[in-house]
Amino acid sequence: RKEVEQDPGPFNVPEGATVAFNCTYSNSASQSFFWYRQDCRKEPKLLMSVYSSGNEDGRITAQLNRASQYISLLIRDSKLSDSATYLCVVNGGGSNYKLTFGKGTLLTVNP
Amino acid sequence: DADVTQTPRNRITKTGKRIMLECSQTKGHDRMYWYRQDPGLGLRLIYYSFDVKDINKGEISDGYSVSRQAQAKFSLSLESAIPNQTALYFCATSERLARASGRADTQYFGPGTRLTVL
Numbered sequence: 102r103k104e105v106e107q108d109p110g111p112f113n114v115p116e117g118a119t120v121a122f123n124c125t126y127s128n129s130a131s132q133s134f135f136w137y138r139q140d141c142r143k144e145p146k147l148l149m150s151v152y153s154s155g156n157e158d159g160r161i162t163a164q165l166n167r168a169s170q171y172i173s174l175l176i177r178d179s180k181l182s183d184s185a186t187y188l189c190v191v192n193g194g195g196s197n198y199k200l201t202f203g204k205g206t207l208l209t210v211n212p
Numbered sequence: 213d214a215d216v217t218q219t220p221r222n223r224i225t226k227t228g229k230r231i232m233l234e235c236s237q238t239k240g241h242d243r244m245y246w247y248r249q250d251p252g253l254g255l256r257l258i259y260y261s262f263d264v265k266d267i268n269k270g271e272i273s274d275g276y277s278v279s280r281q282a283q284a285k286f287s288l289s290l291e292s293a294i295p296n297q298t299a300l301y302f303c304a305t306s307e308r309l310a311r312a313s314g315r316a317d318t319q320y321f322g323p324g325t326r327l328t329v330l
Contacts, residue, residue, distance in 0.1 A: 135318070144302055144321035145255070188254070200319060204254040 104128065107189050110206035114179055122174040122206050124189030133192040134165055136174045138185045139205065145188055149174070179210045215239045216322035218303050224328045231290040233325050235303030243306045243317060244286035246270075246278060248299040249324075255302065261286055262308070293329040301325045 107124045114120050122136075134151040149156065151163040151172055162175045172191075176183055186205040193199035216237045225231055235244065246258040247270075257270030261280040275297060277289045290297055302324050306317030 142324075144323050146321070147318055150318070199257070199260075200317075202255040204252065 104201045105189055105191050105203040107187075107203035108206050109204070110208070112206060112208045113211060114208070115211050116179060116181060118179050118210075119175065119177045120179055120183075120208060121176075122187050122189070122208075124172040124174075124203055126170050126172070126189075126191045126201075128191065128193065128201075129170060131191045131193065134172050135190040135200075136163060136172075137188040137190055137202075139188060140185045145202075148187070176208075179208075181210050181212060184208055184210045216303060216305055216320055218301075218322040218325050220325060221323065222326045224330065225293055226330050227292075227294055229293050229329075231293050231327065233288045233301055233303075233327070235286045235288070235322055237284050237303075237305045237320075237322075239305055239307075239320060240283075241305040241320075242283065242308045244280065245304040245306075245319065246276075246286065246288045247302045247304065248272070248297075249302060250299050258288065290327075290329075293327075295329045298327060298329045301327055 105126050112120055136148045137145040138148040139145040149163050151165045153165050155164045160177045164173045172189055186207045188205045189203035190200050219234045243262050245260045247255045248258055249255050256272050258272055258276050259270050259278040260268050264280055264283055267278055279287045303322040304319040306319045
């Protein structure tokens with residue numbers, strides 16, 4: 102299994118749709134999990150840290166399943182401004198500095 | 213003003229030339245990183261530094277060198293650029309969290325340098 106694997110995408114959805122991103126990771130010792138967002142030709146920016154209890158911020162919900170080594174991101178009522186690449190990011194386990202990035206999933210929200 | 217800045221933002225150079233990319237940060241973070249991003253490959257770590265004069269290789273350090281002479285600055289050099297080093301280069305910073313915290317450092321990225329080697 103690759104260290105961090107995401108849906109390859111791309112996703113094209115209409116405004117208002119609900120879209121789910123999936124990610125799996127191979128290192129069972131990993132302790133920290135993130136979703137970053139990257140707009141076209143821009144730098145990645147932290148969207149959300151992911152906790153075991155799950156977390157929600159407005160229209161966005163992230164879930165972690167440690168047993169399955171699976172992370173998800175759900176965007177509800179999608180907006181045009183949600184169009185971006187979404188990166189699943191996991192730390193290397195046993196170290197708190199080394200982050201491994203998934204290749205990203207491109208989302209385009211259409212009017 | 214941006215917390216993490218990179219210069220130049222764009223650079224076109226020829227094979228064999230020496231290139232230096234600069235990164236500066238005003239976040240006061242100890243840790244700094246250099247990544248490259250290629251289409252279809254995601255972000256890959258080149259070098260990282262935990263403090264001044266501390267240098268560590270990442271997963272793809274061959275053909276690159278770095279210098280950390282000050283806490284706020286971390287430079288990346290390509291001694292003799294080759295075409296397959298054409299990529300988008302990002303600098304990132306993070307603060308040092310206690311290992312006991314169990315949390316990984318959140319990394320903050322600069323705007324990137326688009327390098328083309330002809």
